Every structure is written in structure tokens, then in C-alpha cells.
Amino acid sequence: MQTDTCENDMLSALQGANSILLCTHAAPDGDAVGSLLAMGRTLERMGKKIAMCCADPMPGLYGFLWGVGRVTDAAAVGGRSFDLGLALDCASIERMGKCAEAFFGCPVTMQLDHHGDNEGYAGMNLIDGDASAAGCLVWRMMKKLGVRPDRETAECLYCAVSTDTGNFRFPNTTPEAFSMMAELMDAGLELSKVARTVHQIREIPAARLLGRALDSLRFFAGGRGACMRLTMADYAAAEALPEHNTGIVNYALDLPGVEMAFLAEEREEECKASLRAVSPRNVQQIAKRFGGGGHALAAGMRYKGTLEEMETALEKEMTAALLREDA
Numbered sequence: 001m002q003t004d005t006c007e008n009d010m011l012s013a014l015q016g017a018n019s020i021l022l023c024t025h026a027a028p029d030g031d032a033v034g035s036l037l038a039m040g041r042t043l044e045r046m047g048k049k050i051a052m053c054c055a056d057p058m059p060g061l062y063g064f065l066w067g068v069g070r071v072t073d074a075a076a077v078g079g080r081s082f083d084l085g086l087a088l089d090c091a092s093i094e095r096m097g098k099c100a101e102a103f104f105g106c107p108v109t110m111q112l113d114h115h116g117d118n119e120g121y122a123g124m125n126l127i128d129g130d131a132s133a134a135g136c137l138v139w140r141m142m143k144k145l146g147v148r149p150d151r152e153t154a155e156c157l158y159c160a161v162s163t164d165t166g167n168f169r170f171p172n173t174t175p176e177a178f179s180m181m182a183e184l185m186d187a188g189l190e191l192s193k194v195a196r197t198v199h200q201i202r203e204i205p206a207a208r209l210l211g212r213a214l215d216s217l218r219f220f221a222g223g224r225g226a227c228m229r230l231t232m233a234d235y236a237a238a239e240a241l242p243e244h245n246t247g248i249v250n251y252a253l254d255l256p257g258v259e260m261a262f263l264a265e266e267r268e269e270e271c272k273a274s275l276r277a278v279s280p281r282n283v284q285q286i287a288k289r290f291g292g293g294g295h296a297l298a299a300g301m302r303y304k305g306t307l308e309e310m311e312t313a314l315e316k317e318m319t320a321a322l323l324r325e326d327a
Helices: 007-016 030-045 093-104 134-145 151-164 175-186 191-200 204-215 232-238 249-253 284-289 307-326
Strands: 019-024 049-053 084-088 108-113 124-127 218-220 225-230 260-266 271-277 298-303
Touching (some): 007 084, 007 124, 019 093, 030 084, 049 093, 084 093, 108 134, 134 151, 134 175, 151 175, 151 191, 218 307, 225 249, 225 307, 249 271, 260 307, 271 307, 284 307
Parallel strands (some): 019 049, 084 108, 108 124
Antiparallel strands (some): 260 271
16 A cells, blocks of 8 residues: 555545546556546536546447546647646556646646556555555545445446456455445446446457457467567558457466466557566566556556567566566
């Protein structure tokens, strides 16, 4: 647990603010989307004027959630005045992208995050690296504010916690996550319906993209490491967007004997990679060597170089880590 701000100070700031700008990280995942929307709905139910901002569009997968269509880009909030800026699930200023200028233009800044490598860039920071998801911190804050989740908020919070825990399969799943789920069910969450939408239905471009990634599957470190790749040509052939790669990297990790895996992706200006591991392996430190970050078992990074160069560098680092951790 890491925090450098008294929760009472944060509560007072939220209660006293009339207008609040909410931001999350670029290339938003389920926790980012769910946390942003759940907190936005909570504050609006309290009578606050809100704006929700993200550097990248909301993934179509989450289009059924309350407020998705209200999330704007940096240009839409630029020049507007807010009493308070609140960042959710955003481990660094860089990950906020173009929304950072509007966020730091607020006289009071605050963040709720569960990334252990978060350096506390806001004026008020609530960071808990042991929390299953940023959505859990939103849920805690809601309880402190005296706001119970309604059905719409419950759907957002379920999206947040279930995606970051692998639908409650990953080691970061805590008792708190299940306590939260019980309250969400009481609030009217239609679990089977929403779970199918979030975790089972795959858009056709996503299915095509998965097939191309699986065709590239290869192993290293005696089968203890696995990797896949996606080029821009793969995205074009699949008629897919970056949001359609959700969960693909886990297909490499979830094979017998694999302890570390990565998905390497080619983009126009740079390459990126999603890194995964099974406990007790750790990919966070590997990502940090390349300027990335995340969690011990799930991290990400960007790379200025060719796809082949990044793959070679990552394979070398993961192989060395596997051997070093055996010593």
C-alpha cells in the first residue's frame, strides 16, 4: 500500500469542487474505462458538473456502459476551467497523453491508481499497488462519499475489476474484489449478460486479428517463453483497430510450460509490446528497462526501433530473467 495524501483531504476536495475534470490513460483498457465512468457518474449524482477526457477513443467493446459517448478528447476540454482534476488508473503523466495539459491546468489535482510504480504526480495521491483494480479505489471512495452504486455504476465497476483480474482468475484478485462484487450484484448488476459482453463476445476484426497473431506464435528459453507479433499489414488485413488486440497476449501465456510471454506490435511511429508472466515471474522490471511499466504480471512498453529489434531485445531480457530467477 502506498499513499501520500489523507483520504479526508481528498474527500473534502471532491465535496467542495463544483466542476471536475476526469482523465484516464491513453489506449484505455477495461479498468480505465470502468473507473472513469463509475467515478464520473458518482460525482454527477452528487450534483457536480463533470467532463471526462481520454487521449484515445473508448473501445467499442465498452459501448454499452453509461457515459461512454460523453468521453471527449483533449481538444474538447482545452481552455475550459475546472475546480479539480481527477486522474484514474493512470500511472504516469506520459500515459495521460494530450489530456495532461488540461489536467495540470486545474488548481487542484488528484489521482486514484493501483500501479505500484506510480510516482505520485498529482497534488493528492491515493495509490494502492495491492488493489485488484483502480475500480476498487473508486468503490472505496464512493463509500466514503456516501454514494451507493446504482445499476449503471455497477456495470462500470464490474468492467473495471473483472478485466484487470482476468475475470477473477489472476493472483491480484483479492477478498475486497469479491466484497465489491456482492454489492454490485445487490445494485442490480446482470452478471451473466454483462460478463458475456465483456469477456466472451469478440468482434469479427478481433477474431481475425487473433488468428494472425496465433500464426506468428513461437517459443524461446526452452519453451518457458512465448511471443507473438502483429504488423500493420496484419491490422489492415483483419480490418482491425488497436482496441481489437485485447487479451491476445494471454493466448501465448496460457500454454503449458510458459512462464513469460509478450505480444509485439508494429505501429506507424513506434513499436509497442504487452508483457505477461505467471507468478513468481516479474515483467514489470523488464518493461521499465525500456521506459514502460505496469504490474509484476502484466506490463507494457513502447520501443523506438524496428519490430524485429524489439522482439530480439525482449526475448533476450526475458531469457536472462528466467535464468537469473532460477539461480
